[in-house]
Amino acid sequence: MWSTVPSILSQLLELSWRTLSSVLSMWFQSLHSSLYCHLRPHCETGSSLCHGPSKLQLAVVYFGITLASIGLGVVRFILATLGANQFDNPQDQASFFNWFFFTFYAACVVSSIGIVYVEDNISWGLGFGICAVFNFLGLIIFLAGNRFYRHDKAGGSPYTSLARVIVAAVRKRKVLISSESKDYHHEINDGDNKSIDTMPKRSFGFLNHGAMKTEGDVNPDGSIAKPWRLCSVQQVEDLKTLIRIFPLWASTVFLAIPIAIQNNMTVLQALAMDRHLGSDFKIPVGSITIVVLISSATFVALLDRFLYPNWKNLTGRSLTPIQKIGTGHVFNILSMAISAVMESKRLKTAHENHLQGQQGGTAAVVPMLALWLFPQLIGVGIGEAFHFPGNVSLYYQEFPVSMKSMATSMISIVIRVAFYVSATMVDLTRSVTG
Template identity: 50%
Template structure:
């Protein structure tokens, strides 16, 4: 028999050959999104005459949506479209939004005309300009959110047969993602501030096109998996099943509970735990629930005992999860108001260089990255030597809580000094005080993030049942989304009930806002300590084995 030709041989898909395409795509799309979001507040204020606090609110809504959309698109990808289709569709949506945003900086009729100097009235601004602007922001945010979680997922899927390589993939994937964020928030923002908004936004368009093209170029190498359903669906089925059968009496024997076909032998059949007993109704076998082949007739009426127990494990960790909302809220408020502070401060370094206000976020990124680099080699060994024990995820998150509200203390003190300098130099929009005064509060906030965010991911991956492991990242994304919305609500309440946040922050009391966050942070830390005290680890073995690498 004649050997098959090379063209007839089945092409091998998946593996590390896909890494350059997936990572290259992520870098391009990240450059595009971070390139315009980092400077959005400044663009709204300078080009569309949006009130400074309103611009902050819009930016917080964008950041919140940017964190929530990845969760929603992950559900769509898992349940219907698959990662590949979700990514290319989302990249096109992102491109349309970015192009539309670039046009607002290019076409004169799409942005308001500046008021003439000395004029007592300005030409009314056409509403269509703001419609186009917000449509561009919505499309670009929606598209970027659709690729953020699915790119990392499809990358991990390519190494499904090599679990050890998946950890290496995530390390390098997020390293390039982080690097792209740094470049976008510095280089692209600098172009927007010092060359033109048009040039900066079209760089974002080019990056989006390049990222999309790189992803599609690797299509022939990807291992593409059919949607298997989202873990959120199984959680929803437990709720529906327990409500549907709420009137059915709970049996006492394991035989009356559904153990899942071909999964649990009868000898190992178990009765659901007594905690949250109302959910046990979802696993009760009623007449007509089981077919002749032992499969379920209606998956929304009958769930397995394991699915019910998985849901209970999630409920047990929800109080700890909720303590992180306020952590993200302080981050959202600090980053937004820091940009307004930077706009009102001396941003010059030397006679010829001026730090873009939208780039102050870089100090958070740098401090987080540097501290994470030192964490395994310095922090963990030092903790071990001082306490004789390894640092657990709960302890790591707790330290992050403390550093978080301490960064707010520094923020309040620095702003108080800035306001005193402003009062001594009334009549000047730019306070003669270096923007580098903001570095300590931003750096401290970055170090806090290096503690609590990785600590949360570690805790969720450790404590979640194996069927819900993929939800760990989603839990963090939901925290960030809710936090930015809470930051928006907090700023709105402060603005409506006080005079602390006027259009010109030199006439306000931003330091009072920071002191409110300090008080809230201390109260929230007390809530966290209470939740952590009563929480019992589900996987004690994993906790015991958390340690720093040994040199022996």
């Protein structure tokens, strides 16, 4: 949940500190991995029992993981917001999000192959060290472009203003709602020191009580005298926007849960299938899901360069974020259907070869190539190429200005919730079916 850090600091300063946090995390992990190889206790001669790591070693590991979580949660999505803020045209912002996700997926592919190879065949310390170097280079490149960025003015926590709306509305619940704009408090524009007198919308009308002015709420200069008793119309509308978008966010959780379940089940399927490519190469079971990353990176680029421009030329209008999300839903449904067909085929093959009920070992491997899993993984990748950038673009467009950083992090919360729910569902299914 570190991705929802309040925007008390400027995005640039926050991003710099969190990138440094990520660098330090990789440095700690690299140092620990290198030293642990020399300091770890050896197993007793003639015994299979080995002493575990010391409390200090565990503390270093957990500290490094904590730093990495803080850095990753903030950097990934503040960077997305900062990049989108450089553009005024929504189409340019959507294109930026596409290439942001392309870079993300491509980097995941490189790290999943290259870094994992280094850690498996050379050393964990070198693998983490390479990550630390690239994190540091990224920080240097980012800071080098500082003078070219469009900077946002640092503000207070947006969560406080949302809480103020609720508290003020409850405290003024007995105040009669007015139909006159002058009876509501309006924010003063910093540019011309004038307020924009607009009426609050009728939807979620109870919240409008929070912007109603009563005696003693406003200072002579027009500022708010009692922050927890009066808020502006804009703050009320900001909260309403979040309430309206919540059902869409919740529906995305249901989209992500099958993806999370399939991600786990695909690994288990691959373990029980023939993973050989030719006579010499065998696909590592942990690398099977790289197909999703490659598919996503490829189709994000194809969509941005070919499909979206051609669609606009043919129809005269661009695909909306909602349409992209809906298309992603369709591809995920198709992927789940393909997955069900493949699993039925795998179980049938296992039954024909009398392999059902066997646990582990080579005897339990079904004579069916793991390549049959690729279509469902490619389908998931295509779906992600549509709905992940679409979700981020939608939230960025719809969220209040003060909460843009949170907007780009909403998809991260969706993924985390989906993986927790999927784990619970898998455990529940196992306990019921045995």
